[in-house]
Amino acid sequence: MADGIEIPHFIRLSDLSDRQIEDVLELSARIKRGVSRAELAGRTVGMLFFRGSLRTRISLEVAMHQLGGDTVNLTAASDFWELEAREGTVMDGAAPEHIKDAATVLSSYLSALAIRPAPAGASWEVDRRDEGIHAWAACSQVPVINMESALWHPLQALADLLTLRETLGDLRGKRLAITWTHSPEPASPAVIHSIVLAALRNGMRVAVAHPAGFELDGGVLDEARRVSSSTGGELEIGLGMETAVSGAHIVYARSWKSLEVYGNPTLAASRMARTGDWLVDEKLMALGEEARLMHPMPVRRNLEVTDEVLDGPRSLLYRQAENRLHTQKGLLSLLLRR
Incomplete structure (x- = not known):
């Protein structure tokens, strides 16, 4: 068994x-099979939520408790006040406390x-910097774990990798079709950014389908191309659904925001109104190579x-969600063992 993970923080999967x-x-x-159990008695993880969570919150809390540790959950607005992140500012606004002070004490x-x-x-160029969680990491003397920022969701990526390996075995050369789906409230592209890079690190052939105007972050795509060139993976982007899914072993469905009109709800709604046919059905899935479906939920x-x-034999959603618990146990066991 590994001795532990020596990293300062877990903000994105590439930190590992x-x-x-x-x-x-x-x-x-091994934990999932019941043949290994790490003890984290006396260890406590503080969980700070600045927006809602269901699976992440519950699975992380259960993981710590089943490992013998504890959690403390705090939700912004109801449990604590606004915090200032800017350095050197005169704090005459709404925030009564600086992240530096809160992080040091916690x-x-x-x-x-x-932290979520x-x-x-308002601006993708601003939000993509993930300044909030980086401010916490800069001031914290204990590891900071990203529970999904604007750009990354590393906890989901770990669960996705375990699910992919359980289903496909060796991932090298396997085709992963990532397809955009229609939703009135699309999510940030954090999950997709994370799974694209995770899959390419494992040598998968990744095909990304989305409507025009829903491209992923350019900086992330540049990194993805560099990763694919070093691992033997392949990356295709901007495909139609049928082209991407054809021959795929896994179809990963998810709706994400248009970064071109990020922060402009009127233009975003107009763009979404033209995408109602981006639906994953059995006819689409049949184009794959005995394709199975993944989706991070909800x-x-x-x-x-x-x-x-969703209710048929192709769906891996419940296994994928369950694996959040097991991979978070694995991560916490190694991260907090030191």
Whole structure:
């Protein structure tokens, strides 16, 4: 068993080396089979939520408790006040406390801080910097874990990797079709950014389908191309649904915001109105190579994916969601063992 993970923070999957990812996934699989159990008695993770959560919050809390540790959950607005992140500012606004002070004090109470920040939503160029969680990481003396920022969702990526390996075995050369789906409230592209890079690190052939105007972050795509060139993976972007899914082993469905009109709800609604046919159904899935479906949830039934697919044998959604618990146990066991 690995001795532990020596990293300051877990903001994105690339904070872990290939060997460290293997250690997390191997331990997670053993924990899932019931043949390994790490004890984290006396360790406490503080969880700060600046926006809502269901699976992430519950799975992380259950993971810590089942490992013998504890969690403390705080929700912005109801449990604590606004915090200032800017350095050197005169604090004469609404925030009565600086992140520097809050992080330093919380570090003396806790073994780690898990944070789900709330992007402002006005400018993608601003939100993509993930300044909030980086401010916490800069000031914290204990590891900061990203529970989904604007740009990354590394906890979901770990669960996705375990699910992919359980389903396909060796991932090298396997085709992963990532398809945009219609939703009145599309999410940030954090999940998709994370799974694209995770899959390419494992040598997968990744095909991304989306309507015009829903391109992923340019900086992330540049990084994805560099990763694919070094691992033997392949990346195709801007495809139609049928082209992407043809021959795919896994179809990963998800709706994400148009970054071109990010922060402009009127233009975003107009663009969304033209995308109602971006629905995953059995006819689409049949184009794959005995394709299975993944989706990080929540999923809008019969708008993103039909009931027939979600409730049928192709769906991996419940296993994928369960694996959030196991991979978070694996990560916490190694991260907090040090």
